[in-house]
Amino acid sequence: MSLPTLDFSLILPELVVLITALLVLIADLLWPRAASRGREQAPAVLALAGLILAGLLTLLAGEWSGATLQGMLVADALARYLNLVVLLAAALGLLLSWSYLPHFSTQRSEYYALYLLAVAGMLFLGKSIELITLFVSLEILSIALYVLTGFHRGQLAGGEAALKYFLLGAFSSGFLLYGAALFYAATGATRLADIAAQNAGGFYMLAGLALFLVGLGFKLAVAPFHMWAPDAYQGAPTPVTAFMSVGTKAAALVALFRVVQAAGSVPVGVWATALAFLSLLTMTLGNLAALRQSSLKRMLAYSSIAHAGYLLVGVVAGTAAGFDAVLFYLFAYAFMNIGAFAIASLLERPGFYAVQDAGIHAADGLFGRRPWLAVAMAMFMLSLAGIPPLAGFFGKLYLFAAAVESGWAWLAVAGVLNSVISAYYYLRVVVGMFMAEPSASAHLRLPLPASATLAVALTALGTLLFGLLATPWFQGISR
Amino acid sequence: MPLLFAALALIALVGAAGVLLSRNPVYSALSLLLNFVAFAVMYVMLSAQFLGVVQIIVYAGAIVVLFLFVVMLIGGNLPALGRGRRAYVRAAGVILAALFLLALLFGLARPLPNGLAAVGAPDGGSVQALGLALYVDHIVPFELASILLLTAMLGGIVLARRYQAPPKD
Amino acid sequence: MVPTHYYLILAAIIFSMGALGVLVRRNALIIFMCVEMMLNAVNLTLVALANQWGNLSGQVFVFIVMAVAAAEVAIGLAIVMAIVRHKDTINVEEINLLKW
Numbered sequence: 001m002s003l004p005t006l007d008f009s010l011i012l013p014e015l016v017v018l019i020t021a022l023l024v025l026i027a028d029l030l031w032p033r034a035a036s037r038g039r040e041q042a043p044a045v046l047a048l049a050g051l052i053l054a055g056l057l058t059l060l061a062g063e064w065s066g067a068t069l070q071g072m073l074v075a076d077a078l079a080r081y082l083n084l085v086v087l088l089a090a091a092l093g094l095l096l097s098w099s100y101l102p103h104f105s106t107q108r109s110e111y112y113a114l115y116l117l118a119v120a121g122m123l124f125l126g127k128s129i130e131l132i133t134l135f136v137s138l139e140i141l142s143i144a145l146y147v148l149t150g151f152h153r154g155q156l157a158g159g160e161a162a163l164k165y166f167l168l169g170a171f172s173s174g175f176l177l178y179g180a181a182l183f184y185a186a187t188g189a190t191r192l193a194d195i196a197a198q199n200a201g202g203f204y205m206l207a208g209l210a211l212f213l214v215g216l217g218f219k220l221a222v223a224p225f226h227m228w229a230p231d232a233y234q235g236a237p238t239p240v241t242a243f244m245s246v247g248t249k250a251a252a253l254v255a256l257f258r259v260v261q262a263a264g265s266v267p268v269g270v271w272a273t274a275l276a277f278l279s280l281l282t283m284t285l286g287n288l289a290a291l292r293q294s295s296l297k298r299m300l301a302y303s304s305i306a307h308a309g310y311l312l313v314g315v316v317a318g319t320a321a322g323f324d325a326v327l328f329y330l331f332a333y334a335f336m337n338i339g340a341f342a343i344a345s346l347l348e349r350p351g352f353y354a355v356q357d358a359g360i361h362a363a364d365g366l367f368g369r370r371p372w373l374a375v376a377m378a379m380f381m382l383s384l385a386g387i388p389p390l391a392g393f394f395g396k397l398y399l400f401a402a403a404v405e406s407g408w409a410w411l412a413v414a415g416v417l418n419s420v421i422s423a424y425y426y427l428r429v430v431v432g433m434f435m436a437e438p439s440a441s442a443h444l445r446l447p448l449p450a451s452a453t454l455a456v457a458l459t460a461l462g463t464l465l466f467g468l469l470a471t472p473w474f475q476g477i478s479r
Numbered sequence: 480m481p482l483l484f485a486a487l488a489l490i491a492l493v494g495a496a497g498v499l500l501s502r503n504p505v506y507s508a509l510s511l512l513l514n515f516v517a518f519a520v521m522y523v524m525l526s527a528q529f530l531g532v533v534q535i536i537v538y539a540g541a542i543v544v545l546f547l548f549v550v551m552l553i554g555g556n557l558p559a560l561g562r563g564r565r566a567y568v569r570a571a572g573v574i575l576a577a578l579f580l581l582a583l584l585f586g587l588a589r590p591l592p593n594g595l596a597a598v599g600a601p602d603g604g605s606v607q608a609l610g611l612a613l614y615v616d617h618i619v620p621f622e623l624a625s626i627l628l629l630t631a632m633l634g635g636i637v638l639a640r641r642y643q644a645p646p647k648d
Numbered sequence: 649m650v651p652t653h654y655y656l657i658l659a660a661i662i663f664s665m666g667a668l669g670v671l672v673r674r675n676a677l678i679i680f681m682c683v684e685m686m687l688n689a690v691n692l693t694l695v696a697l698a699n700q701w702g703n704l705s706g707q708v709f710v711f712i713v714m715a716v717a718a719a720e721v722a723i724g725l726a727i728v729m730a731i732v733r734h735k736d737t738i739n740v741e742e743i744n745l746l747k748w
Binding site: 003025070072073103105106110113114121124132136140143146151185203 | 582583585587589615616618619620623627629630631634637638640643644
């Protein structure tokens with residue numbers, strides 16, 4: 001017997017993120033806050049540096065060939081794209097936290113350490129090709145996010161959101177775990193490759209896949225398993241909401257894709273039909289609920305649920321083109337959604353974050369106050385609604401095209417109709433910004449911290465460039 | 480063995496029913512303990528001796544005690560969820576759970592894919608065999624579990640510390 | 649020997665009872681206990697299957713699930729405590745978020 005030799009170079013970006021998390025914790029001890037004015041942001045700087053380094057390592061490593069770490073974690077093209085999406089979303093969310101966090105918490109290094117651990121969990125989840133590894137990765141990110149959701153402990157809403165998110169998250173973990181156990185029952189294996197190779201059929205695979213869908217459906221906030229999402233998204237600090245609405249979705253979708261591939265013996269028609277109905281239900285419910293929200297943040301939370309529905313369309317298509325479209329949409333979504341949340345966070349009243357949620361009219365008259373911010377917000381809203389030539393339009397185009405190609409025309413039609421519904425509430429914000437007078441309670445001079453401005457600029461640029469250069473990007477992904 | 484199984488199954492079910500039905504969370508926690516201990520004995524029957532011991536130490540020794548501790552600490556001041564939860568919601572819950580169980584029983588009542596006879600865990604499920612499986616074959620999830628525990632520890636500290644509002648300047 | 653699927657059926661019943669508890673109970677701690685019961689039911693399934701298939705992956709899985717359960721309990725109870733402590737200082741009328 002000998003101890004296994006592990007090729008850790010396969011998980012280099014993840015290790016960088018983890019080590020940064022530890023350094024961030026130690027940084028607090030090295031530079032006690034009281035003694036060092038001007039170094040309050042040391043944890044944020046470190047965390048950002050770690051994320052950028054991990055991103056560079058992912059980019060520069062060239063093609064990931066699909067080598068595996070003991071058949072548990074795989075470094076393939078899919079994982080590489082996921083790494084990029086998650087690290088991008090994390091870096092943008094971190095820029096938002098930079099100026100947001102000091103308003104409500106003094107526990108900076110804990111915040112950034114948990115944030116990085118959540119990132120690491122997502123990256124590992126995207127690489128997992130074995131059930132135990134997949135489950136642990138999912139739990140790492142979930143537990144870190146439960147705490148981050150309740151991080152604003154000065155107000156009850158955060159704690160209640162955390163409790164609700166936690167209880168339903170743990171509940172869903174139970175289902176996911178049961179699904180994994182039934183896969184094991186059917187095949188006696190836990191590696192996805194072995195499960196696929198066994199090609200076992202019957203009740204166990206079918207029920208296992210169904211339970212897995214329920215478990216991951218909760219994490220993805222797919223209707224009817226979405227009831228935690230509006231409260232958690234609203235109660236969490238806005239930068240956390242921005243980050244987790246993109247990162248969790250991306251990682252869970254990749255996991256879903258890998259599991260669905262492994263359960264190849266289950267007839268495609270069965271799970272694809274189930275997923276198609278879930279997707280239809282999710283986008284319809286999300287959009288209809290978003291129509292009648294009075295809080296900007298809650299509206300964006302429901303819009304985020306609706307987008308989980310759009311993203312599922314690509315998984316339903318079941319083809320490589322379908323999942324490439326999902327990956328493209330995730331990039332576009334990272335930009336436009338985090339941008340929208342960034343502006344929502346700027347519209348909140350400093351010092352009373354989330355208690356004084358930005359109302360649906362908070363953006364009224366923004367063009368007169370901060371013209372560039374209004375233009376950026378208009379871009380995010382139009383892109384989320386799927387209006388050309390912005391990133392969101394092409395994302396939806398590729399998704400729905402993939403669905404039509406593999407015979408899911410009705411789902412594509414439903415998606416288009418839903419986009420039309422959603423345009424109403426997105427455009428309402430845009431019209432308010434340019435036409436309406438600012439409400440009496442609004443800040444006339446909106447404070448604009450440099451880091452958040454940078455985040456808005458980057459997301460706006462991304463939304464525009466991803467739209468204009470959609471075709472070469474998409475070809476790059478599908479290559 | 481079948482007799483022992485029947486007795487343990489009965490204890491486990493009684494425990495589960497106790498968690499589900501009792502008004503007082505202390506009784507729920509104690510019923511949960513009953514359920515956990517019955518499972519621990521079953522693990523030994525299923526050639527997982529080490530897991531049986533760990534089940535007692537972790538679940539009975541740590542988890543149930545932690546539950547009891549919190550119940551005692553906060554007394555009757557428990558957060559109740561789902562105010563406005565109506566009777567029909569409860570009925571829907573019962574129906575959903577019953578349907579779920581029926582669907583599972585329908586499938587599980589048949590023999591497993593690899594036949595009726597259990598192969599039995601390698602080496603009788605000895606600690607050595609389990610250690611090899613854990614540290615050699617499954618070292619990656621094992622290491623990830625350490626990250627998970629670090630996350631939980633950090634989160635626990637964050638949530639337990641008294642909240643300090645940042646100074647307003 | 650007791651056939652493996654007896655264990656699986658017992659686990660399925662207890663899992664469903666746990667799920668039922670989550671759906672109908674209102675006390676956060678009891679809901680949480682029901683979740684723990686569900687995880688335990690899956691553990692029994694996994695141990696029985698490890699015995700059935702003759703490999704130890706199932707037992708390793710249970711090991712990891714126990715670590716996860718311990719972590720979840722630590723976090724969950726900390727969240728409950730944080731809320732309860734809060735209620736002493738803040739007007740309870742404010743709690744209206746948690747309708748589901």
